[in-house]
Amino acid sequence: MNAYDIAIEQLKSSWKHIDHDKSYLEILSKPKRELQVSFPVKMNNGEVKVFTGYRVQHNDARGPYKGGIRYHPNVDLNEVRALAMWMTWKTAVVNIPYGGAKGGVTCNPKEMSKPELERLTKKFTIMISPIIGPYVDIPAPDVYTDAQVMAWIMSTYSQLVGHQEPGVVTGKPIALGGSLGRTTATSRGAVIVAKEAAKIVRKSIKGAVAIQGYGNVGANAAIIAKELGAKIVAVSDSKGGVYNENGLNPLKLLEHKEKTGSVINFPGAKNITNEELLEIKCDILIPSAMEGQIHKGNANNIQAKVIVEGANGPTTPEADKILFDNGVLLVPDILANSGGVLVSYFEWLQNLSRNYWSEDEVNKMLVKRIREAFFDIYTISKSKDIDMRTAAMVVSVNRVVEAMKLAGESP
Numbered sequence: 001m002n003a004y005d006i007a008i009e010q011l012k013s014s015w016k017h018i019d020h021d022k023s024y025l026e027i028l029s030k031p032k033r034e035l036q037v038s039f040p041v042k043m044n045n046g047e048v049k050v051f052t053g054y055r056v057q058h059n060d061a062r063g064p065y066k067g068g069i070r071y072h073p074n075v076d077l078n079e080v081r082a083l084a085m086w087m088t089w090k091t092a093v094v095n096i097p098y099g100g101a102k103g104g105v106t107c108n109p110k111e112m113s114k115p116e117l118e119r120l121t122k123k124f125t126i127m128i129s130p131i132i133g134p135y136v137d138i139p140a141p142d143v144y145t146d147a148q149v150m151a152w153i154m155s156t157y158s159q160l161v162g163h164q165e166p167g168v169v170t171g172k173p174i175a176l177g178g179s180l181g182r183t184t185a186t187s188r189g190a191v192i193v194a195k196e197a198a199k200i201v202r203k204s205i206k207g208a209v210a211i212q213g214y215g216n217v218g219a220n221a222a223i224i225a226k227e228l229g230a231k232i233v234a235v236s237d238s239k240g241g242v243y244n245e246n247g248l249n250p251l252k253l254l255e256h257k258e259k260t261g262s263v264i265n266f267p268g269a270k271n272i273t274n275e276e277l278l279e280i281k282c283d284i285l286i287p288s289a290m291e292g293q294i295h296k297g298n299a300n301n302i303q304a305k306v307i308v309e310g311a312n313g314p315t316t317p318e319a320d321k322i323l324f325d326n327g328v329l330l331v332p333d334i335l336a337n338s339g340g341v342l343v344s345y346f347e348w349l350q351n352l353s354r355n356y357w358s359e360d361e362v363n364k365m366l367v368k369r370i371r372e373a374f375f376d377i378y379t380i381s382k383s384k385d386i387d388m389r390t391a392a393m394v395v396s397v398n399r400v401v402e403a404m405k406l407a408g409e410s411p
């Protein structure tokens with residue numbers, strides 16, 4: 001099952017709890033628009049390499065398309081389709097006036113220099129420029145893209161339209177109209193949600209936390225959770241993980257990763273594999289890496305009582321069922337990691353109004369909105385005796401279909 005099959009499966013299974021005409025299921029199973037591009041980039045050694053990229057726009061009934069751009073060797077059309085669909089649900093579940101989209105370039109940024117990435121980004125921006133814009137489709141960072149990449153996208157787009165257009169992307173550097181609190185927003189949201197979910201299962205954020213992935217989301221989640229008293233017992237990245245039942249220091253881990261390229265071999269910790277990390281003894285597990293990590297082969301071995309999906313699509317539908325039957329409280333990606341796009345929305349509002357907020361204002365608003373969404377979805381899941389993913393899907397699909405109907409987008 002590829003990621004797109006999983007996204008469709010999730011939509012289909014939520015339809016049992018949705019009253020709208022089946023034709024909407026068919027409409028929402030397909031993205032509204034898909035753009036695939038190929039473009040040459042001159043590499044540092046003089047060679048020309050042709051890259052493939054995508055921008056998939058799933059639905060814009062509730063507002064402009066919104067979603068990140070990913071640079072990764074495994075990027076393909078089906079992955080981007082799934083990620084675009086998940087963005088539609090994510091923006092709807094936290095009720096911000098956007099649709100859903102995603103982009104990606106198949107490449108390995110770890111093996112590319114900064115000037116090569118800059119040339120790639122600028123070429124890619126030109127290729128997708130006809131379908132992006134501050135009122136059309138607003139990209140943001142995702143796996144292996146960051147504020148610098150957003151700055152290149154913004155400057156290229158601004159040159160094309162003839163004026164500075166900060167609202168075309170979010171997740172920009174502060175100096176170019178980025179929002180305070182955006183870099184840590186996904187993690188802050190995930191940790192807040194973890195804290196509330198832990199209380200429900202009579203655990204605490206002060207318990208043992210394991211985090212898969214030590215990129216922007218995973219590392220900041222470790223830092224913020226530790227500030228709230230959590231014991232970070234295990235973390236990992238693409239090369240492997242480390243474990244210490246007495247807790248690891250997230251800031252020292254980050255320094256170690258910056259120096260050596262990985263969290264593995266961290267002094268005072270035991271090396272473990274990524275598979276072992278998921279099954280480690282802990283209270284809260286935060287998968288913040290890639291799709292399909294928790295599947296029917298390992299779901300039964302998971303010891304955490306709470307799973308908070310920092311990544312998009314880390315759990316397969318079969319694993320969802322096993323975890324629900326085992327009484328694990330899983331907070332789905334479209335809610336758990338929505339802090340990122342929430343603060344993207346705040347950034348965009350600041351760009352359009354040319355009026356900038358303090359970090360405190362951003363964080364307070366983020367925490368308020370994500371907690372409200374969490375409790376709404378949790379209450380629905382309890383009252384209908386369904387898992388939180390299905391509850392979140394029901395709420396978001398209903399919001400999207402209502403908008404389509406009101407706009408006259410009926411079949």
Ligand code: GLU
Pocket residue numbers: 066067068069090138139140141142143170312337338340341342344
């Ligand atoms: N890439 C992030 C996500 O998957 C952020 C998207 C955004 O801010 O538009 O939610």
